[in-house]
Amino acid sequence: MTTATLLVTDVENLGEVVALLRAAAAELDCGLTVRTLAGDEVDEAEAAAAAHRDRERKRLPIPVKVDLHALSDGPVDAEAVLRGARARGLRGGATVDEVRHTTKR
Numbered sequence: 223m224t225t226a227t228l229l230v231t232d233v234e235n236l237g238e239v240v241a242l243l244r245a246a247a248a249e250l251d252c253g254l255t256v257r258t259l260a261g262d263e264v265d266e267a268e269a270a271a272a273a274h275r276d277r278e279r280k281r282l283p284i285p286v287k288v289d290l291h292a293l294s295d296g297p298v299d300a301e302a303v304l305r306g307a308r309a310r311g312l313r314g315g316a317t318v319d320e321v322r323h324t325t326k327r
Contacts, residue, residue: 224321226300228288230256232315233273236266236286239307239315243288246306252298255289287319 232239240256247254256264264286273283290298300318307316 224292224297224299226290226298226303226318227320228290228300228304228316229285229319230288230316231283231285233269233283233286234277235315236264236270236273239312240266240288242307242310242312243303243316245310246303247290249306250299250302251293251296252290252303253293254291257287257289259285259287288316 228243230236230239230243236256240254244254256266256269258264269286276283290300290303292298298321300321304312304316304318
């Protein structure tokens with residue numbers, strides 16, 4: 223089994239970025255969960271608003287992570303999810319952070 227984590231730095235546009243990633247992931251039979259770097263679930267609207275406030279205060283917004291997981295027994299291809307999101311209009315702000323391979327028993 224493979225799981226992957228994407229790092230999203232364009233938090234100001236988090237709703238749009240996640241929508242593009244979610245559509246690309248669904249096409250590859252993957253689901254996703256948006257989390258803080260500490261692992262807590264994220265309210266996308268609140269995170270985007272906080273990122274806007276950070277920019278206004280001349281601070282860098284805190285990135286979030288997107289955990290990808292397979293909805294079937296197939297692997298998770300994080301690069302393919304990113305390519306799919308870019309084909310749908312993603313211009314940046316997301317990258318592969320970590321890919322984990324585990325064995326089912």
